[in-house]
Amino acid sequence: MRLPTIYDVARRAAVAPSTVSRAFGRPERVGRATRERVLVAADELGYVPNPHARALQTGRHKTVAMVISDIANPRFFELVRGAEQRAKAAENTLVIVNAEESPTIERDQVHVLTRSVDGFILAASRLPDHDLRNLASKHHVVLVDRELDPLPSVAMDTGLGCRQILEHLVSLGHEGFTYCAGPPQSWMGAARWAWLSRGAEEHGLVARRIGPYTPAVANGANAADSALRDRPTALLAHNDMLAIGIMRRLSARGLRVPEDVTVIGFDDIFAAELVTPQLTTLQGPDARAGRLSIELLLELLQSSPTSQPREGEDPAHQLRLPTHLVVRESSGPAHQASDEWSH
Amino acid sequence: MRLPTIYDVARRAAVAPSTVSRAFGRPERVGRATRERVLVAADELGYVPNPHARALQTGRHKTVAMVISDIANPRFFELVRGAEQRAKAAENTLVIVNAEESPTIERDQVHVLTRSVDGFILAASRLPDHDLRNLASKHHVVLVDRELDPLPSVAMDTGLGCRQILEHLVSLGHEGFTYCAGPPQSWMGAARWAWLSRGAEEHGLVARRIGPYTPAVANGANAADSALRDRPTALLAHNDMLAIGIMRRLSARGLRVPEDVTVIGFDDIFAAELVTPQLTTLQGPDARAGRLSIELLLELLQSSPTSQPREGEDPAHQLRLPTHLVVRESSGPAHQASDEWSH
DNA sequence: TTGAAAGCGCTAACAA
DNA sequence: TTGTTAGCGCTTTCAA
Numbered sequence A, B: 001m002r003l004p005t006i007y008d009v010a011r012r013a014a015v016a017p018s019t020v021s022r023a024f025g026r027p028e029r030v031g032r033a034t035r036e037r038v039l040v041a042a043d044e045l046g047y048v049p050n051p052h053a054r055a056l057q058t059g060r061h062k063t064v065a066m067v068i069s070d071i072a073n074p075r076f077f078e079l080v081r082g083a084e085q086r087a088k089a090a091e092n093t094l095v096i097v098n099a100e101e102s103p104t105i106e107r108d109q110v111h112v113l114t115r116s117v118d119g120f121i122l123a124a125s126r127l128p129d130h131d132l133r134n135l136a137s138k139h140h141v142v143l144v145d146r147e148l149d150p151l152p153s154v155a156m157d158t159g160l161g162c163r164q165i166l167e168h169l170v171s172l173g174h175e176g177f178t179y180c181a182g183p184p185q186s187w188m189g190a191a192r193w194a195w196l197s198r199g200a201e202e203h204g205l206v207a208r209r210i211g212p213y214t215p216a217v218a219n220g221a222n223a224a225d226s227a228l229r230d231r232p233t234a235l236l237a238h239n240d241m242l243a244i245g246i247m248r249r250l251s252a253r254g255l256r257v258p259e260d261v262t263v264i265g266f267d268d269i270f271a272a273e274l275v276t277p278q279l280t281t282l283q284g285p286d287a288r289a290g291r292l293s294i295e296l297l298l299e300l301l302q303s304s305p306t307s308q309p310r311e312g313e314d315p316a317h318q319l320r321l322p323t324h325l326v327v328r329e330s331s332g333p334a335h336q337a338s339d340e341w342s343h
Numbered sequence C: 001t002t003g004a005a006a007g008c009g010c011t012a013a014c015a016a
Numbered sequence D: 001t002t003g004t005t006a007g008c009g010c011t012t013t014c015a016a
Helices: A006-013 A017-025 A032-045 A051-058 A074-089 A103-113 A129-138 A158-171 A187-203 A217-228 A240-252 A287-303 B006-013 B017-025 B032-045 B051-058 B074-089 B103-113 B129-138 B158-171 B187-203 B217-228 B240-252 B287-303
Strands: A063-068 A093-098 A119-123 A141-144 A153-156 A176-180 A206-210 A234-237 A262-267 A280-283 A318-321 B063-068 B093-098 B119-123 B141-144 B153-156 B176-180 B206-210 B234-237 B262-267 B280-283 B318-321
Touching: A006 A017, A006 A032, A017 A032, A051 B051, A063 A074, A063 A103, A063 A287, A074 A093, A074 A119, A074 A240, A074 A287, A074 B074, A074 B093, A093 A103, A093 B074, A093 B093, A103 A119, A103 A129, A119 A129, A119 A287, A129 A141, A141 A287, A153 A158, A153 A287, A158 A187, A158 A262, A158 A280, A176 A187, A176 A217, A187 A206, A206 A217, A217 A234, A217 A240, A234 A240, A240 A262, A287 A318, B006 B017, B006 B032, B017 B032, B063 B074, B063 B103, B063 B287, B074 B093, B074 B119, B074 B240, B074 B287, B093 B103, B103 B119, B103 B129, B119 B129, B119 B287, B129 B141, B141 B287, B153 B158, B153 B287, B158 B187, B158 B262, B158 B280, B176 B187, B176 B217, B187 B206, B206 B217, B217 B234, B217 B240, B234 B240, B240 B262, B287 B318
Parallel strands: A063 A093, A063 A119, A119 A141, A141 A153, A153 A318, A176 A206, A176 A234, A234 A262, A262 A280, B063 B093, B063 B119, B119 B141, B141 B153, B153 B318, B176 B206, B176 B234, B234 B262, B262 B280
Antiparallel strands: none
16 A cells, blocks of 8 residues: 555546646645645555655755753653644654663764754753864754854753842841752853852852752762762752752751752753742753744755855854752752751 | 755765665665765765655655643653654654543644644544544554544553552451542543452452542542542552552541551552652553554554555454552551541 | 656665 | 666756
């Protein structure tokens, strides 16, 4: 049961194959009656255009890839959802691939998909700058949660976000904090610490950093234990998973959050409001970021449809989304240094 | 900068294009030295085979699609991860599409992808049986968390799982329970209730059902309120999200879990062990289910490579994975009916 | 407005 | 073992 082709449809509608092709691709270039006839015939046969045969000719696949540094990380949930949605609206297929936190896999995946997709969204890419530049010179690329100068990107406004956290801390009377860092390859992680430490100075806060930690709940224990040695009043974690792990350990050690220690995370994953106490956290990339990244990519493809990306990129293509600090229960007034610390 | 083709490679290696093709597709059919030469030339040129040009000829795309009833549902997380991993290992690309809980979208998505993929994994499909049979007669299809007789599938052993829950309940001295049902289109939901109510009888338990509820945390409040009217000692929820929402509402109403009411969910999503109290739940499809579904599909494609699926399916292709009841903190001995119920 | 024909990049006979 | 050739299903000139 071979699937029908334009030839089958053409025969049935008594027209030339090229007319069938036009009826689908450039309906305005076909007589009304003819088009009608073709469409009916196609429908009767159950004809579905073969996008790849088309791509062979046009170079456009109507498919884009989103490569994610870690598909198991809940922070990408909404991002994927938004992207998927937007891609579908534009009748594009979204291929989602997992880089498993490995630069090598990330590169490989892009390589494998070169001929299959029109462009790439790289989310929280672990690739070094020069690799990214290199990729971008060969393919259409949009970065998510990473910025690299001429490349188009959509990222949370980390500067703003960190300021929001700092101000929150100051307003609660904290005089310093300890930042539990994530993986060294994380551009976002580096950016966060940069803004945090710089901003701390301006706000007269003492900033400490410990880590790196692989940001998983299980590693929170280690982070909490290390952090406690400096008796901080506030702990910031690379992300919510780590923050949740930290809260657990604190509570296991008899410390109350936020009375004894304030804990703040990054990303606002689904679970952040499910834990007890509910986690105060800086909202991360969401469905909107996902939609925008696809839009950016689609726009790029539009302006230079062939496989050759344009040279200089428009600064308007470097989106920085405003962040929100979702204040929940895990942050509170700085505790009075006292004896709950005799652990 | 056109991407290089076999012709470019052929010229550079001074061989015929078909030899280049063979060097990649059937290396054993090419002389060692020649192959070496071709590979070097290809590498120098940065040649990447075009899978779609190949597919045009062979009918095999090395791509499979996984359509998920709701991509935002955390229960599919590990499933996707496992599938992605297994697909990559077999050098196949996995396209993940979201059916948004809509049978229409599900059908459409399959339709759109007909020519692009070799087969489909339908996870928690919302399609009626006859649609499924119809699809399966045209495409290679593997079901996940749904069973329909001759079609290959991988699902949790719901019968076993429900028995595990029931036994747990009995062992804790419960004499009945209320089941908060999920969406009516959910095959899994129906199966759960069927096993639960049948099993209850055997165990001498009184089974009640309320609902349906859209299984989201927010709807737990409604479910909890309705359920409480019958003063149950145990609440089973269609899934963990609903269960978590129920626990919240119970606690908001001053009821303690598990002292006053036992709550048990389905799926064991990531957040289940993060909430307080930690949720007792029946483990759902995981990375292993994802891997197996891909393996099944790949096997099917192997045995009948063209677009035509085989007629009768092997019963060995209906996998039923053993379940585990993850007993955490939300389940406990049946409370003594008393006055905490004067709500 | 429509048709004929060439070609996109690749594989698979069939010959050599 | 290698080359020649004919498509796979589609789009796109170019003519009619």
